[in-house]
Amino acid sequence: MKMLYQQMLAFFGVILVTLAVVSILFIRSTTSNVWETSFDQLEQYTDVLKDRAVDSNTYLINSQFIQNSEEILKDQHVHFIIYDAKNNARYPAQAANGGAEPIASNYWKQLKNGNAVALPELTTNPADGKAQSMTIYYKPVFLDNELLFVIAAYAPVDNIQASIKKTEHNLLIAFLLSMLAAIVISYFVARYQTGRINRLRLATHQVAEGDYDVEVKVKGSQRDEVVALANDFQDMVQSLRASQAEIKRQEERRRQFMADAAHEMRTPLTTINGLLEGLAYDAIPEESKGESIQLMRRETNRLIRLVNENLDYEKIRTNQIMLNKQTFNATEALHDIVSQLTKKAQDAGDTITIEAAEEVPVFADHDRFVQVLFNITQNAIQFTQNGTITVRAKAGYHQTELAVTDSGIGMSPDQVKNIWERYYKADPSRKNTKYGESGLGLAIVHQLVTLHGGEIKVDSELGKGTTFTLTFPDEETAPKQAPITYTK
Ligand SMILES: Nc1ncnc2c1ncn2[C@@H]1O[C@H](COP(=O)(O)OP(=O)(O)OP(=O)(O)O)[C@@H](O)[C@H]1O
Ligand SMILES: [Mg+2]
Structure with missing residues (x-):
């Protein structure tokens, strides 16, 4: 059954039962x-007659008074019978002449005990004994505990039943009108409710068809369940939209990565292939052969490095490497790095200096720390001609701070934004320079520093130079490494 009808039925049922x-x-x-009310009236009449129509002392009945009273109450068809102590009718005359039935003995007993009797379920007219619905009220009159008279007042119940019928009739009309109003109201209330649910249904369809831009607007207070449902639905759509966007972004990244990786590998492979062909067809003069082989080895090494770095990057990214962290002297490590790079710095005409206290403790994986600083310093040399490079280290509050500053070519803000991306090179035409050119170095550096719980920042100005600032948290504040899911 449609929800509209279900709701209507529920409302209608409740209203029907209540009514x-x-x-x-x-x-x-x-x-x-x-x-x-009818008995009260009859009782009042008998009270009046008791005082005015019967004389307890003289044992006389004032018939005139009773007749007058009956005349006044003609419209209500009220009549009276007076019984004497022997249960014989004394008034009116025709009753006294044997027209009236005596009072039934069980009632007579009650009357003798001094109790008035009201008979609701009446069938006979006491005046003539004919079957007729009546209300009768018997009132005993005593003198010195002696029953003298019983005054009976009676009226046909027709007028009572007529007034009850009238009430019932009015009630029926009210009932029908209320039902009509109930149908109309329940229809509108049910339509309002189902309208809101239908809006949600429509939105669900849209989402199922891939439209995540839907917005369901349901009015009402926050405590309303339908409003709460609509809000939850909206949250769900939002997170679906976000994950959809993330899937797209990941897909785009994957596509870009494949394209970049293929591009990076094509250059060395083409070079090697060309040289091999030259060798195969003896197209390379004998004296150049050694140089060609050297070139092929360099290109092969480059390929191996590329593959290794990619593997390394993925392992770090997916938290698959184990950091063997310990506290050691950073200054010492920096001296080692610089001495390895001095030759390269001299070739580029750069002066490289270290500014650090003799002992600067750092909490890190020694090999990864060297890898990070080596990469950054090597970059500094690579992008600085005839300039200066300064490597600094100092102990900070619960951390070790390091900085590598060069006076080289620098970067524009746009370039700075992208340097942590894999394969990013500010100058894409730059190929096969001496110190690596895959654009993987900083991506790996960033991952490694983050894995240590540290931070890496870059300040750079085009043409002026670049500063890389790094922090490594000390043993107390460094994060515990998450469990390794896979180690080679
Ligand atoms: N000190 C620097 N001065 C100017 N530009 C820099 C500096 N360091 C990095 N860059 C820019 O950031 C890019 C990315 O550096 P990254 O080290 O990731 O790659 P790469 O040095 O080109 O290649 P490799 O993977 O061999 O290190 C560089 O190509 C360069 O454009
Ligand atoms: Mg580099």
């Missing part, structure tokens, strides 16, 4: 009220 219960209670209470 039915209220109506039944109302009819019952008005009916008993009407009966009670």
